[in-house]
Amino acid sequence: MGEVIAGVSLARITPPPVPSNFLFRDHLLAKFSNPEARTLFISAPSGYGKTTLAAQWAAQHPEETIWYTPGAGDSILEIYFHIVQAARKIIPDFAPWVQKMKKNEPDLKEFVVALANEFAQLDRQITIIFDHLDDLPKGSGQMSRMWAEHQPMNVRSVGIRRSMLTPELTELLVPSAQNYISAADMRLTSEEEVQIMETFGISASDVQSREILAKAQGWPSAFALLCKRLSGSKEEQLAARHFLVNLDGTNLLNKALTSLSDEERNFMKRLALLDIITPELAEAISQDPQAKIRLARLSFEGLYFNCINLDNEEYEMNGLIKEKFEAELAGDPAFKRDLQLLLAEIYSEKGDEISAVDIFQKMGRSDLAEPILKKIYAKLVYSGDHSRLTLWAKELAPQVAPTEIGEEIVLAFASLVMPKLEDAQIGLERLESVAKAAGLLDEVEIYRDIMKAKIAFSQGRLSDVKKIQSRYTEAKQLAMGEAKELVAAITRNASAAAFLLEDFETLSELTLMRPQLVSEFHPERFSKKPHSINGLYIFATGDFRQAREYAQNELQIASRLNLRGLYYPYESLYVLTETLRELGDVDGAITYAESALIEARSHELWPWVAGFQSKIAYCEFQRGNKTLAFEILRQTRDELLKNQVHSEGFRIIDEHELVIRSAAKDLSRGKELLARLPKTPTVEFILQANIYSKKSIRSTEEIAAIGEENIRTKLNKLILLAENSGSSSLAQEHAMAALRIGFEFGYQEIFLSRGDVFNQIILDLAATHSLVYLENLATLVRERSFKEVSDDRRLTSRELDILRNLATGRPLIQIAKSLHISQNTMKTHLRNVYRKLGADSRDSATKIARDQLLI
Structure with a gap:
C-alpha cells in the first residue's frame, strides 16, 4: 500500500x-x-x-x-x-x-x-x-x-x-x-426468522415463541435478542416475555427515534391516538400544514408508518413506536386529555360521531357522549355494529327506547344485526321474557315484530313477513305516534318478501305507504336512510332503465352510510344484477351478485342467497354454460336444504330454473316446474308463450285479451302477438312495437332468448329499417347462431360474404368480381358452403341460411 x-x-x-x-x-x-x-x-x-x-x-x-x-x-x-x-x-x-x-x-x-x-x-x-x-x-x-x-x-x-x-x-x-x-x-423475512430460530435451537413450530418473536416485527437486532433470551434460562425467558414493554431498556426504540427531529417526534406523538391515519386527519390533529408531506416522508422507509391503502392514502403507525408514544401520553394526562378532546371535535366535524363517542367512552366522559348517542343509534344499526350497540346499551336506552327495559331493547337490536340467525332468535326470546316479567309485552310489540320479520325472512317464510307487516294498518300506525317510524324496518322486509314472491300487488301497496312513513321519520335518525322499496316497484313494473338509475343512486348512498349486514342494499344490487344481465353485461351482473352474496350468506339471509345465486346461474346460461348453470342451481338448493329454509325460499330457485329451461327448450323438466309453481307473472308468461303446449293459446284474439298491467306485461303480449300472427307484416308490426318499448325501457335479452321465430323477425326488420338498436340486436342474433354451429360446419367470413350475396340473386360472375376473387375461387367457396349447409342448390342454400339466421 x-x-x-x-x-x-x-x-x-x-x-x-x-x-x-x-x-x-x-x-x-x-x-x-x-x-x-x-x-x-x-x-x-x-x-x-x-x-x-x-x-x-x-x-x-x-x-x-x-x-x-x-x-x-x-x-x-x-x-x-x-x-x-x-x-x-x-x-x-x-x-x-x-x-x-x-x-x-x-x-x-x-x-x-x-x-x-x-x-x-x-x-x-x-x-x-x-x-x-x-x-x-x-x-x-x-x-x-x-x-x-x-x-x-x-x-x-x-x-x-x-x-x-x-x-x-x-x-x-x-x-x-x-x-x-x-x-x-x-426487516427479516419469514424464512430468515426460521433460520435464526434454528441457530438458537428454537423450533419453528413453537407457537408460544413465535407469538413472542412476532413482537419484533422483523427487527433484526430485536429478533436476535429475543431468540437469545428464549433459548436461555427461565429468568431470561421471562425477560423475553416482558420485552415488548421494556424492549431491552427501550434501547432499540430510542435508536429508531434518535434520527427524528423534535418537530417530527411531536408530530408522531400527536398521531399515536389514531389507528388509521389520513393526511387530512394528520393535519387536523397535528395542526401542521406540511402534515401530508411529513407523513409520506416518514412512511417511505416503512419504519415509522406503513401505507396500508395507497388509493385512499391511509397509514398506520409502527406498533412498537405507537406503544412508545402511547406510554409518553399516559405520563402526561393533561396533554392526552386535550388531544382526545381535539380529536373528538375533529371526528364530529367530519360527521364521524361514532369515533367521537368512542373517545369520550375511553375518557370516561359519558356526559359528553350522551348528546351524540341518539344521533348515531341508527348508524350503529344500519352498519351492523352490534359490538358498540352492546357496549353502549345502557347509555343508548334513554335515547332510543325510554322504558324501564330500554336497555334490553337495545340489546335485542344488537342481536338483530349480528351475523347469525341464532343470535336474533335468542335476542327475541330474551326480550319477550324480560318484557313479560315486567308486564310490558304489549309496549314492546313493534320491537318484537321487527325481530320476527327479520327471522321469518331469513328462514324463507316470506308470506309470514307479509302477514306481520299487514297488522300495521294506517289507523294503527297513527295511534303509535313517533314509534310508527319503526314500521319502516318491517315494511322493508315485507317489500323484499313480496318482490321475491312476485306479489306485485302487495309491493304496490307498500310503495304507496312508504312516503307517509318517511315524512314522519325523526330527521336526525332516518332522513339519510335510502329507501329501496321504490326501486323494487319500478323494476317490477318493467321500467328497467329507470330502475337501474334508481338502484345506482341508492348504492352510492348505501356506500356513503356504510350499510352492512341486515341493511345492506340487497334490493339495489338485485335490480342492477338483473338489468345488466338483460342488457347482455353478464360480467357486470355477476360482479354485483357476488358482492351481495358475500354479505347475504355471512348474515344468513337465505332468500337473498337463493336470488343472487339463481341470477348467477342465469348469467352462466346466457354465456352458453348450460351445465354450469344447472349445477349452480343444484348447489343452491343443497345449501338452502342444509340450512332448513322454508319452501318459499326454494320457489325463487325453481322460478329461475323454469326461465332457463324455457329458453333451453327443455320440455319435460319445464312441465314439472310449471305444475308445482304458483301462477306468478313470470310463470303466466311462460304458459302464455305456448312453449310447451300449442293448445294453450289458439288465436291472436285470445292473446289480445291478455291484460296490460305494466310495461313488462305489455311487452310480453306484443312478443306473443308477433310470434303467433299468421301475417308477416302484422308480425313485424307487433315486433316493432315491442322493440320500441325495449329500447325505451332498457331491454335486450328478452328478444334474443325468444327463439328462431322472433329472431327471424328481427333479421327481417333489420334488413328494411336503419335503426342502430335494431341492427345491434340483429348482429347479436347472427353471432349467437354462429356460435351454436360445430367447428367443422361453421362458415368462414368469406363463405358468409358469398352466402349473403347469393340471397340477392346476383349472377356468380358479378359476386366474384365484387369480392375481388377469381371464378375458380368462387366455385371452391360455393362448394364448401353447400357442403356445410347440406344444400344442393343456390335456392336451398339461401333457404337453409335464413332458417339458421345466418342472413
Whole structure:
C-alpha cells in the first residue's frame, strides 16, 4: 500500500469483520450489483444490520470494494484523501499525484474531476461504500453534488445512514426499489426468522415463541435478542416475555427515534391516538400544514408508518413506536386529555360521531357522549355494529327506547344485526321474557315484530313477513305516534318478501305507504336512510332503465352510510344484477351478485342467497354454460336444504330454473316446474308463450285479451302477438312495437332468448329499417347462431360474404368480381358452403341460411 497519506485513519478505511454466524441476505446483496443503480442508499436505524450487510459485500468482493467511514471532523478534502488511501489497498499506485496536490491546497472541483478521471481509467468495476453518512460534516452537499456530476460509469457509490435521506440527498437521487434499501427492506423475512430460530435451537413450530418473536416485527437486532433470551434460562425467558414493554431498556426504540427531529417526534406523538391515519386527519390533529408531506416522508422507509391503502392514502403507525408514544401520553394526562378532546371535535366535524363517542367512552366522559348517542343509534344499526350497540346499551336506552327495559331493547337490536340467525332468535326470546316479567309485552310489540320479520325472512317464510307487516294498518300506525317510524324496518322486509314472491300487488301497496312513513321519520335518525322499496316497484313494473338509475343512486348512498349486514342494499344490487344481465353485461351482473352474496350468506339471509345465486346461474346460461348453470342451481338448493329454509325460499330457485329451461327448450323438466309453481307473472308468461303446449293459446284474439298491467306485461303480449300472427307484416308490426318499448325501457335479452321465430323477425326488420338498436340486436342474433354451429360446419367470413350475396340473386360472375376473387375461387367457396349447409342448390342454400339466421 506504500506511504500512508498524512491525516488518514486506516481503521476508517477498513471494512468491519463479518460475524461468523451472521445471516447472509442474498436478496439484499443482489442490489449492490444492480447495473441500473450507480448510486445505492441504505437507510435504517441501528440494529438493522446495515453495516454488516455492506461488510458482507466487501468480504465477497475485496478486489473491487473501497470502504470509508467518515469522521465528524473530516474536511471535504480529507474525505477524498481517505478514499484515495482506501483505493490504494487494492490498487497500490492509484492517484500518485495526490500528495503533491495536498501540499498545494487544490481547488475542490479540480480535485474531484482529477479523481473521477483516475477511476475512469481503471479496467474494473469499483464500489465505494460510505458507512455512517450521517457523520459527514455540514456543507458536504456541495461535495455530493460535485461527485454525482462527475462520477464515472465504472464506479458505484453506496451510502449507509441511520436516518432518512436528507432533502439534499433526495435532490441527487430519486429513491426507488433499484437504488434504495429501506428499514422495511431490512426487516427479516419469514424464512430468515426460521433460520435464526434454528441457530438458537428454537423450533419453528413453537407457537408460544413465535407469538413472542412476532413482537419484533422483523427487527433484526430485536429478533436476535429475543431468540437469545428464549433459548436461555427461565429468568431470561421471562425477560423475553416482558420485552415488548421494556424492549431491552427501550434501547432499540430510542435508536429508531434518535434520527427524528423534535418537530417530527411531536408530530408522531400527536398521531399515536389514531389507528388509521389520513393526511387530512394528520393535519387536523397535528395542526401542521406540511402534515401530508411529513407523513409520506416518514412512511417511505416503512419504519415509522406503513401505507396500508395507497388509493385512499391511509397509514398506520409502527406498533412498537405507537406503544412508545402511547406510554409518553399516559405520563402526561393533561396533554392526552386535550388531544382526545381535539380529536373528538375533529371526528364530529367530519360527521364521524361514532369515533367521537368512542373517545369520550375511553375518557370516561359519558356526559359528553350522551348528546351524540341518539344521533348515531341508527348508524350503529344500519352498519351492523352490534359490538358498540352492546357496549353502549345502557347509555343508548334513554335515547332510543325510554322504558324501564330500554336497555334490553337495545340489546335485542344488537342481536338483530349480528351475523347469525341464532343470535336474533335468542335476542327475541330474551326480550319477550324480560318484557313479560315486567308486564310490558304489549309496549314492546313493534320491537318484537321487527325481530320476527327479520327471522321469518331469513328462514324463507316470506308470506309470514307479509302477514306481520299487514297488522300495521294506517289507523294503527297513527295511534303509535313517533314509534310508527319503526314500521319502516318491517315494511322493508315485507317489500323484499313480496318482490321475491312476485306479489306485485302487495309491493304496490307498500310503495304507496312508504312516503307517509318517511315524512314522519325523526330527521336526525332516518332522513339519510335510502329507501329501496321504490326501486323494487319500478323494476317490477318493467321500467328497467329507470330502475337501474334508481338502484345506482341508492348504492352510492348505501356506500356513503356504510350499510352492512341486515341493511345492506340487497334490493339495489338485485335490480342492477338483473338489468345488466338483460342488457347482455353478464360480467357486470355477476360482479354485483357476488358482492351481495358475500354479505347475504355471512348474515344468513337465505332468500337473498337463493336470488343472487339463481341470477348467477342465469348469467352462466346466457354465456352458453348450460351445465354450469344447472349445477349452480343444484348447489343452491343443497345449501338452502342444509340450512332448513322454508319452501318459499326454494320457489325463487325453481322460478329461475323454469326461465332457463324455457329458453333451453327443455320440455319435460319445464312441465314439472310449471305444475308445482304458483301462477306468478313470470310463470303466466311462460304458459302464455305456448312453449310447451300449442293448445294453450289458439288465436291472436285470445292473446289480445291478455291484460296490460305494466310495461313488462305489455311487452310480453306484443312478443306473443308477433310470434303467433299468421301475417308477416302484422308480425313485424307487433315486433316493432315491442322493440320500441325495449329500447325505451332498457331491454335486450328478452328478444334474443325468444327463439328462431322472433329472431327471424328481427333479421327481417333489420334488413328494411336503419335503426342502430335494431341492427345491434340483429348482429347479436347472427353471432349467437354462429356460435351454436360445430367447428367443422361453421362458415368462414368469406363463405358468409358469398352466402349473403347469393340471397340477392346476383349472377356468380358479378359476386366474384365484387369480392375481388377469381371464378375458380368462387366455385371452391360455393362448394364448401353447400357442403356445410347440406344444400344442393343456390335456392336451398339461401333457404337453409335464413332458417339458421345466418342472413
